[in-house]
Amino acid sequence: MTNYTRFLPRIITVLALLATAALMTHYTTSLRAYRRMTEASSLINHWSAAMVELSFQDATGATPTLPCPAITQRIHDGRHATYTLAATITRTQAPQPGMAQPEPTCDDTPYYLLEITSGWDTNPQAVRVLMVQDMLKARENPELLMLPYLRNEPVPYTVAAGSRLEAHQ
């Protein structure tokens, strides 16, 4: 009985301090994840706009300049992490009713398939966007395309042909 009354308060103290430490760790981990997700989601908006613009330039150019699949990547130093912005541009067939997900292809179709991701070193695809751009009108009337006012782009990106699709086929 003496031991019980002597050690119980100490055990409770240790357990309470451990629980407090666990709560603080959980809080800081969650806050870091929230900050990174928020920043990655914000970055992917600008990155998507740049990739859509790249597709328009390709579709309205005299000769298509993008390889298939075109893979591009940019590293961005953010406030809370270093982010990797990546994009793969291929083509796809015309959307059909009942089609679950557009399938990438390298056929010469006017439907550009853009797979855009944003993330950090431990989670490089934290945010993923898949979109299909219909370039039929842009291809038929390239002279109508209006060039946007460009804000300063901090780092130029490079586009390289990827081998992922060939490997898949």
Added chain:
Amino acid sequence: MSFTQRPRTLAIAAVTVMFITAALTLFLLPPGSLDTQHHYVVGEMMHEHLAAIDQRLQELELHSEAPMACPTTWVDTIKQGRTAYELRAEILFAHFDPLRNDWVPTCNEQAGYYAIRVEGSWRGAIVPRILELASNRYAHMALAPVPYPEDSNRPLNTSPQNRLEASETAETQ
């Protein structure tokens, strides 16, 4: 007598700290809650600020002798509670691009729309909140006023979005 000599007091203090930490981190201030709250407040503020931007554009285009600069930037600071919110508005002209089915910002004087971009931020913001929209230019509306649809019972609202809607409705009619 120190705490170490009073284990019961120490245990009660540790358990109290644990409960306070749990209440703060799990219920009162969970991760990201302050940021979300500021995000919501600045969003409301930005929409209200559009009226001031609209007024300034009207004065700039219709009553100012100098041509409107491109881009035109206004930075306002609004304090609410203990937080100061900075609203940065950047105005360019815009064309409607039928290929993109969207407005394209430009500095071409002949463009028929404004491209309005409002960025709201506060101290410690992770990312600023951004609002982008297009509206008809006052300079063009003064030459060819846009008729308000007669059959509409909607109250007359001069916000940029509504003026744009009215213009589109008039064009389609």
